Amino acid sequence: GAGVSQSPSNKVTEKGKDVELRCDPISGHTALYWYRQSLGQGLEFLIYFQGNSAPDKSGLPSDRFSAERTGGSVSTLTIQRTQQEDSAVYLCASSLVGSQGNYEQYFGPGTRLTVT
Amino acid sequence: SQQGExxxxxxxxxxxxNATMNCSYKTSINNLQWYRQNSGRGLxxxxxxxxxxxxKHSGRLRVTLDTSKKSSSLLITASRxxxxxxxxxxxxxxxRRALTFGSGTRLQVQP
Structure with a gap:
């Protein structure tokens, strides 16, 4: 398949543990986005990568959250010292050049994170 | 706060x-997009x-945009x-590069 893939699909972790969520974007898409969706809510922007430019981290809710994108492809979102309020579905999307958001975004199936 | 409601x-x-859903927003935009989500997963x-x-039309979908009112509507005709x-x-x-999403409309179509 040529779509965006995410792993794991589900993750249950204990409060205080670190977690890593992975996103494989569509090949050739230079823009990659991470969003978070709490139950019954809309999507909350977390971070945006575009090519080799510095990422837009303006949506990260705290310094416990970080993300990297290696080689302009795969991205990892890391949450340190998880809290119960971090429980949500984490969605990754990719698109062609993200200038001004003019291009449609292709979403992965998401990772459902549950912090107990 | 949400840009789109x-x-x-x-x-x-x-x-x-037919199903009609409306969206209002607050600031100037370059474009507006509509997404669908099944079962709380990928859009x-x-x-x-x-x-x-x-x-704009696409199959059974019709979208309108009124920038003076900062609003858009999505019409799904002959729903299934x-x-x-x-x-x-x-x-x-x-x-701003990332999209700003609204909180969504949950549509239930009864057979």
Missing amino acids: EDPQALSIQEGE VHLILIRSNERE AADTASYFCATAITG
Whole structure:
């Protein structure tokens, strides 16, 4: 398949543990986005990568959250010292050049994170 | 706060009826996009309308955009049970790369 893939699909972790969520974007898409969706809510922007430019981290809710994108492809979102309020579905999307958001975004199936 | 707010929050109709969902936003946009989400997982892009466009069609979907009122509507004609999903509007704001999503409309189409 040529779509965006995410792993794991589900993750249950204990409060205080670190977690890593992975996103494989569509090949050739230079823009990659991470969003978070709490139950019954809309999507909350977390971070945006575009090519080799510095990422837009303006949506990260705290310094416990970080993300990297290696080689302009795969991205990892890391949450340190998880809290119960971090429980949500984490969605990754990719698109062609993200200038001004003019291009449609292709979403992965998401990772459902549950912090107990 | 959300840039886009959908109305209604929930909508239940019978198969064959039309469904209309509205979206309002606050700041100037480059384009507005509508997405569909099944079962709280990945979103699927439905249609994009640019700020200089007023109406766009795609199959049974019709989207309008009124930049003077900062609002958009999504019309699904001749709805089917398979259209049951949550629908989100997302705005591409000038100077911001990521989309800003509304809270969504949950559509239930009864067979």
